[in-house]
Amino acid sequence: MKTIYRILLSILFSVPLMFLAAEDPPPYQTASEDLKAELWSAFSDKVLQPENQKNLTFDLFTPELDEAFLTPDGTTAVLWLALRDEYGQRLATEPGLVIAVLNDNRWEVLLPDDPAWEKTITTLPAGLVPLEQSPSPEDIETSADIKAPVTGYYLPYAAGTSRWLEGSISHFQSIPELGYPSCKVPDDCRYAYDFTDAWHFPLLAAKEGRVVASRDSCTDGNPYCTNYIVLQEPDTQLYQIYIHLANNTIPDKLTNGTLVKRGQYLGDTDDTGYSTSQHVHFMVTNSIWLGGDGYYWGRSIDIRFVDVAINNGIPRTCYEVTHFPIYDGATECLGDKTDPRNPANDWFPSGNVGAYPPTGSLSVPAAGATVTVGSTQIMDVRANASDDVRVTAVSLVAKLDGQWNEIGPKISQTIPPGVYDWDVNLCEAGVAVNGALEVALRVWDHEGNVSTALTPRTIQVDHSCPPPSSQLNPVQDFDSTAALLSWQAVDAGAGLSTFEIQWRTNPGTWQTNNTLIIPGAQRSAWFSGQGGTSYAFRLRAVDENGQVEAWPTGDNAETSVTFPSICTTDSSEPDNTSGQAKLINLGNIAQRNLCPAGDNDWFQITVQEGKYYQFNALSLNGGAAVNLTILADDGTTILTSAQAPGLGLNLHHLYKAENNGVVFFKFTPLVTTLFGTQATYSVRVEEVIPIFLPMIVK
Incomplete structure (x- = not known):
C-alpha cells in the first residue's frame, strides 16, 4: 500500500485542492495522564453545576475522556469526550468537544453553549480544531443543479453482512454537557452516517466514482492523522467521502483518476483522526475542501440507499427516532424503540454485491469419481x-x-x-x-x-458413514413361553432403519426365514416359542442407506432362553366354554393367565341395546397378549372380534350392543405357542359414551 497523499490535479475538477505534507508535526501535544486527570476533574465539576444539571442526559450515556490536547503555550486544552451507553458499549463516532482554559493555575471548562466558546475556539491553532467543528469556507463552490434526494447508493460494505449504525442526525444535535454537536454546521453532516462493528471491517464503494484523493499512511488509532478516500461520481459534482480508514489498506491500484465500480474494495475501517472508536464516517457532498490534519470535508446532501428497507432508504437508529426531532420523515429504525440502545438494534444488512467477487475451481474430487x-x-x-x-x-x-x-x-x-x-x-x-x-x-x-x-x-x-453397531442384552425371561429381548445400538451417522433379530433352536442352525424385522426406533421386542425348547438369538442393525451391520463373528449367539414346558392355571379354571363363562360386572376387574397351552377364558355380561361398551385386556406380565371374540347369547354366533397389536401389548375394543340381554366373550392367546403361569392379563368392561368428531374434507 502507498503511504503518500493521493491528490488529483485540480485542473481535472472544479474544486481547488490543497496540499499538506504528510510529515508536518501536529500544532499541539497530547496531555499527560496526570494532566488528563486534572482536566477531567474540571469537566466533572463544570457539568455538575446546578445550571447544567437540568440538561444532563447521563441516564443513557456516560461521558469519559477519550483524548486531551494542549496548545503549544500550554494554556488551552481541547478535550475529546467519548460516550458509553447503558449496556457498557462505547459509541464509535466523532467525539464530543469541550475546551479548558488555564486561568490562575486553575482549569476552567467551556461547553459549546457557553458565551466564550466561539471566541475561544477561533483562537486555537489550525489543526487543533477538527474540520467537523470548523466553519465552512466562504468561497466553496456547490452545484445548484443537483436534485436531492439522490438515489442509487448501497451501504458501504459487502452484501450479506450487517453493520451497526452508530448515528446519523446525532452528529448535529446540541447536547452541550456532552460536548455536542460533533458537527458545527448542521448541513455539513445532516446526511452523514457512522457505521461500526466489533472490529475493523472492509469498505466497498457505495456507488461508482473516480478517486479524487486518498491517504492511508496514518497509523491505526492515530488521533493526529486521518485516513480517508474521496470518490467523485462521473459527470457530477458529487463526492463520496469515507473517513477514519485503517493504515495501509487502500489498494495501491486506486490512484487518482482511477474509476471505482460500485461494490469495489476501498480499504478497512479504523479509528484514525477525530474518532472515539473504529468506524467509517460516510457521506456524499456537493463540495469538498481540505483542512484539519489534512483530510477532506464537505456539505452533505440527501441520499437514499437502495438496500435500506425503512424510511424510503434513510438509515436511522432507534435512539435517534425516539429522542431527536424527526428529519425527512424518517420515523423508523431496525429494532426495539422501547429499548433504543439495545445491542440487537440498528444492524443494517447490505445488498452491495462485490464488484470483484472471489473465484476458484475444484480439482479433487473429479467429476464422476467414487469416494x-x-x-x-x-x-x-x-x-x-x-x-x-x-x-x-x-x-x-x-x-x-x-x-x-x-x-x-x-x-x-x-x-x-x-x-x-x-x-x-x-x-x-x-x-x-x-x-x-x-x-x-x-x-x-x-x-x-x-x-x-x-x-x-x-x-x-460409497457409504459416507460406517455401518451401525448393535448389541443384544441378556434376555429377560418369565415363567412363560414369551421372553423380552432388548438391545443397545449406535447410529454411525446415517440413521437407523431397522433391526434384524435372527433366532434358532439351541442347538440348531441360523436360517433367513427365522428373522424378526424391528423398526429402527425400537429397543425391545417380545419373542414367543414352543414350550420346553431352548432358543438362541443374534442381532444386526441396518442404516437408512441400506448398509447392514455384520452378524457377530463365528456364528455365535448373543443371548439365549429356555421356555417352560408346563404351567399352573389360574383359580378361575375351568372357564373354557360358554357354559363355564364367568359373570363379570361393569367396571369390575378380573385377572387371568394363559394356561394351559391353547387356553380359552370365557366371560359373560349383561348389555342394553344401543349402548357402547369398552372391552379392555391389559398385559400384566410374561408377554401376555390376547384375541377377543364377542358372541351372542347362544354362545356360538360371533358378533365381533379384535386382537392385541402384539405380544406384551394391551387390547382395547369398542362394542355397540344390538340387543338387550347377555353376551359372551372369550380371550385366547394371541399366538398359539403362548402360555405360562406368569403370562397374566386383566379384564375390564365399561359402559362408555363415545364422542365422534366431525370429518372435514377440503
Whole structure:
C-alpha cells in the first residue's frame, strides 16, 4: 500500500485542492495522564453545576475522556469526550468537544453553549480544531443543479453482512454537557452516517466514482492523522467521502483518476483522526475542501440507499427516532424503540454485491469419481482460489434438498499460495449419502463477498458413514413361553432403519426365514416359542442407506432362553366354554393367565341395546397378549372380534350392543405357542359414551 497523499490535479475538477505534507508535526501535544486527570476533574465539576444539571442526559450515556490536547503555550486544552451507553458499549463516532482554559493555575471548562466558546475556539491553532467543528469556507463552490434526494447508493460494505449504525442526525444535535454537536454546521453532516462493528471491517464503494484523493499512511488509532478516500461520481459534482480508514489498506491500484465500480474494495475501517472508536464516517457532498490534519470535508446532501428497507432508504437508529426531532420523515429504525440502545438494534444488512467477487475451481474430487470406498470415510479435496484483494477461506459445498450447504471445515491455509488441500469427513459433516452427490467450491474474500457454488460436479459416494453397531442384552425371561429381548445400538451417522433379530433352536442352525424385522426406533421386542425348547438369538442393525451391520463373528449367539414346558392355571379354571363363562360386572376387574397351552377364558355380561361398551385386556406380565371374540347369547354366533397389536401389548375394543340381554366373550392367546403361569392379563368392561368428531374434507 502507498503511504503518500493521493491528490488529483485540480485542473481535472472544479474544486481547488490543497496540499499538506504528510510529515508536518501536529500544532499541539497530547496531555499527560496526570494532566488528563486534572482536566477531567474540571469537566466533572463544570457539568455538575446546578445550571447544567437540568440538561444532563447521563441516564443513557456516560461521558469519559477519550483524548486531551494542549496548545503549544500550554494554556488551552481541547478535550475529546467519548460516550458509553447503558449496556457498557462505547459509541464509535466523532467525539464530543469541550475546551479548558488555564486561568490562575486553575482549569476552567467551556461547553459549546457557553458565551466564550466561539471566541475561544477561533483562537486555537489550525489543526487543533477538527474540520467537523470548523466553519465552512466562504468561497466553496456547490452545484445548484443537483436534485436531492439522490438515489442509487448501497451501504458501504459487502452484501450479506450487517453493520451497526452508530448515528446519523446525532452528529448535529446540541447536547452541550456532552460536548455536542460533533458537527458545527448542521448541513455539513445532516446526511452523514457512522457505521461500526466489533472490529475493523472492509469498505466497498457505495456507488461508482473516480478517486479524487486518498491517504492511508496514518497509523491505526492515530488521533493526529486521518485516513480517508474521496470518490467523485462521473459527470457530477458529487463526492463520496469515507473517513477514519485503517493504515495501509487502500489498494495501491486506486490512484487518482482511477474509476471505482460500485461494490469495489476501498480499504478497512479504523479509528484514525477525530474518532472515539473504529468506524467509517460516510457521506456524499456537493463540495469538498481540505483542512484539519489534512483530510477532506464537505456539505452533505440527501441520499437514499437502495438496500435500506425503512424510511424510503434513510438509515436511522432507534435512539435517534425516539429522542431527536424527526428529519425527512424518517420515523423508523431496525429494532426495539422501547429499548433504543439495545445491542440487537440498528444492524443494517447490505445488498452491495462485490464488484470483484472471489473465484476458484475444484480439482479433487473429479467429476464422476467414487469416494469413501471401503472402510474410509475421509474424502480428499483440492482447490484453487483467487481474489482481487485476498481470499480468506474456502469450503466444500454439497447440494442437499436442493440447497447448497457447506460441508466440512473452512480452510484458510494455502499450500502453495492459491492452492488449498484438505480432508472432509462427509459423515461427520452430516452428509449421510450412498450414491450420487453434487459438490462444488465456495470462496470468501477479505471484503466479505461470498462466491456462488463454483465448478459443480457430481461424484459417487460409497457409504459416507460406517455401518451401525448393535448389541443384544441378556434376555429377560418369565415363567412363560414369551421372553423380552432388548438391545443397545449406535447410529454411525446415517440413521437407523431397522433391526434384524435372527433366532434358532439351541442347538440348531441360523436360517433367513427365522428373522424378526424391528423398526429402527425400537429397543425391545417380545419373542414367543414352543414350550420346553431352548432358543438362541443374534442381532444386526441396518442404516437408512441400506448398509447392514455384520452378524457377530463365528456364528455365535448373543443371548439365549429356555421356555417352560408346563404351567399352573389360574383359580378361575375351568372357564373354557360358554357354559363355564364367568359373570363379570361393569367396571369390575378380573385377572387371568394363559394356561394351559391353547387356553380359552370365557366371560359373560349383561348389555342394553344401543349402548357402547369398552372391552379392555391389559398385559400384566410374561408377554401376555390376547384375541377377543364377542358372541351372542347362544354362545356360538360371533358378533365381533379384535386382537392385541402384539405380544406384551394391551387390547382395547369398542362394542355397540344390538340387543338387550347377555353376551359372551372369550380371550385366547394371541399366538398359539403362548402360555405360562406368569403370562397374566386383566379384564375390564365399561359402559362408555363415545364422542365422534366431525370429518372435514377440503
